[in-house]
Amino acid sequence: MALKCNVCQSERPVLKRPKNGSALCKTCFFSCFETEIHETITTGQLFKRGDKVAIGASGGKDSTVLAYVMKLLNDRYDYGLDLYLLSIDEGITGYRDDSLETVKRNQHQYGLPLKILSYKDLYGWTMDAVVKETGLKNNCTFCGVFRRQALDKGAVAIDCNVIATGHNADDVAETILMNILRGDVARLKRSTNIVTNCGDNDGQSEGTIPRVKPFKYCYEKEIVMYAYFNSLDYFSTECIYAPNSYRGFARTFLKDLESIRPSVILDIIHSGELMSLKETTIARLPARGVCSRCGSISSQSVCKACVMLEGLNSGIPKLGVGKSSKVDAIRKPIDSCVDKRLDF
Incomplete structure (x- = not known):
């Protein structure tokens, strides 16, 4: 006896759904897939x-x-x-x-x-x-x-x-x-x-x-x-x-x-x-502000994108991929050089 679609019980199934194992024909699969997305949109x-x-x-x-x-x-x-x-x-x-x-x-x-x-x-x-x-x-x-x-x-x-x-x-x-x-x-x-x-x-x-x-x-x-x-x-x-x-x-x-x-x-x-x-300092995301350079939302005074660009443009690409403390340590000499050039 040929296997039938679990929903319509008439057509031959074309796939077995990985999420629940049900065997569906093409029409029923389309209906289930689209209906579930609609429910996700409306429920959420x-x-x-x-x-x-x-x-x-x-x-x-x-x-x-x-x-x-x-x-x-x-x-x-x-x-x-x-x-x-x-x-x-x-x-x-x-x-x-x-x-x-x-x-x-x-x-x-x-x-x-x-x-x-x-x-x-x-x-x-x-x-x-x-x-x-x-x-x-x-x-x-x-x-x-x-x-x-x-x-x-x-x-x-x-x-x-x-x-x-x-x-x-x-x-x-x-x-x-x-x-x-x-x-x-x-x-x-x-x-x-x-x-x-x-x-x-x-x-x-x-x-x-x-x-x-x-x-x-x-x-x-x-x-x-x-x-x-x-x-x-x-x-x-x-x-x-x-x-x-x-x-x-x-x-x-x-x-x-x-x-x-x-x-x-x-x-x-x-x-x-x-x-x-548990609400602790470790498990809490930092408060968000605005990047002082580009105006984008950021948890730091300078957003990650701007720090990365600074590193690329300065020839120090690792500037944007380290921890905040290490990034600040690298940035200080750069900022110091910039200040000296401005003073001159």
Whole structure:
């Protein structure tokens, strides 16, 4: 007897869902996938009518499916959202230039306006130039800091008040693992929040742009299958610098765990959500202020992006990747030299 879809009991299943093991036909899979995202959006109150939403678009599977599903659900459920595609060009030859061509095709396929900002225009550096200066060890740290700030600047440029990112359940679980392995307990709560921004500890500081994760509970495998069955146009090549990242090791560890216990991804997320920490100085994130140089939200007088740029421009790239105390020790001689030049 042929196996039937667990939902409709009539069609032949095309996949077994990794999160719960149910066998679904294509139609029922689409329905379940889209309905779960709709419930995540409504339960988490990610948007309100009239919001202008910048969808972080890289051309990869996650952001492509996010743009497709957000447009579909916005039309189906009448969210009343204005949707935009926002892309950041990090300046990685043979990777980002190719993926941006995919984003440009998505712009026409989905009928959404597109804004592209580059590291070169914003910071005067491309990631290729940064890697040439720093080597492969800490390049993802530079890219992550620059990208987070660039998304904020891009959203402001197109007058959006919400940023939607394609971070999926695997990404969230990886971040939780990384914070635990680093002993960074202060960021555990923030890493599990479905709505975050660069504001205060609760993520609701005035003047900052909230970031939402509609795919927080979506498995990466299901996003890939959804893109495949819908014949979506996306770019599948991994960043040429990513294999050296700390996240890559956490991802490999998580995949090994998932092969033994498929529910481990959601288990880790739920564990992170339920963790409660004693209110101590160690477990409390620093208060946020404004960077004295660029005006961005920062917990220090000078934000991380500006410190990194200072290091790159001064020929001391390690300036931006150390602990705050070490960074201050390195910066003092630089500031002293600057003061002497000004006195002269």
